[in-house]
Amino acid sequence: MSSYNVESRVIKAPVTKVWDVLKKQDFSFWSLVKSVELSTSPSEVGSVRKTTFADGTIQKHRLLEFSEIKHQFTYEIIESEPAVTALSAQHTFKVIPVTADNTSFVQWSSDFSADGSLEVVMDAKYKKLDALEELAKALEN
Template identity: 60%
Template sequence: MLAHNVESRVIKASVESVWATLKTQDFGFWTLVKSTESAFSSAEVGSTRTVTFTDGAVQVYRLVEFSELNNSLTYEVIESEPAMKVLSATHRIRAFPVSADNTTFVQWTSEFASEGASETVQDSKYKKLEALADLAKALEN
């Protein structure tokens, strides 16, 4: 069974600024992230990064898609401590320019494979909403 969650927000900053922040995949704008480590270029498909959260959780992400043209990236969680309650988790972040006012529409989609993933979907929803609020706070003037 596949479950998914989509959250979005308009950021009062240009798509260039938003994408420059997102494409590094260091999640430095997100207050729940303590640190991110990677030995590879942020744009190298197949590269991994270890994300340590402020609550002590550690996840390893593998980049599966990266597009400068479409301002999007997709990553999957390949390790998690503590273990996730789903079989797999894939996340896509995209940034779209809003031409009317030079803002950016950011969409963060997650897909989870598992039976009974509702708790994980709800947790993902609130964490993404917080991350998008943190992104807005970091970039808006």
């Protein structure tokens, strides 16, 4: 059995504007991210990005799925220094139009392996909530 976490937010911006920020996978809107280096195109399945976080953590992520049509992408952590406590995790971003008012529903989910503890899931929850708030502020200004 795995552990699952999903967080979401409505952002007062059209899907195209939100997707243009997220699809680059540079997380420039998020204060926890210091820098991102991409091995190739951010939309090329199999590409790897190296993310350096403000606390010094360095992770490599591999892109597993990318869809311009569905406005979503999925990635997994393949390396982390320091090591993460869950053996594996897949993370998915989705951007869905809210047609009533031309806003966007953004969902960020994580599916952790069975060793994903409550602590890991709760840490992911609060980091996602903060990141989505920062994304909203960046796009709504």
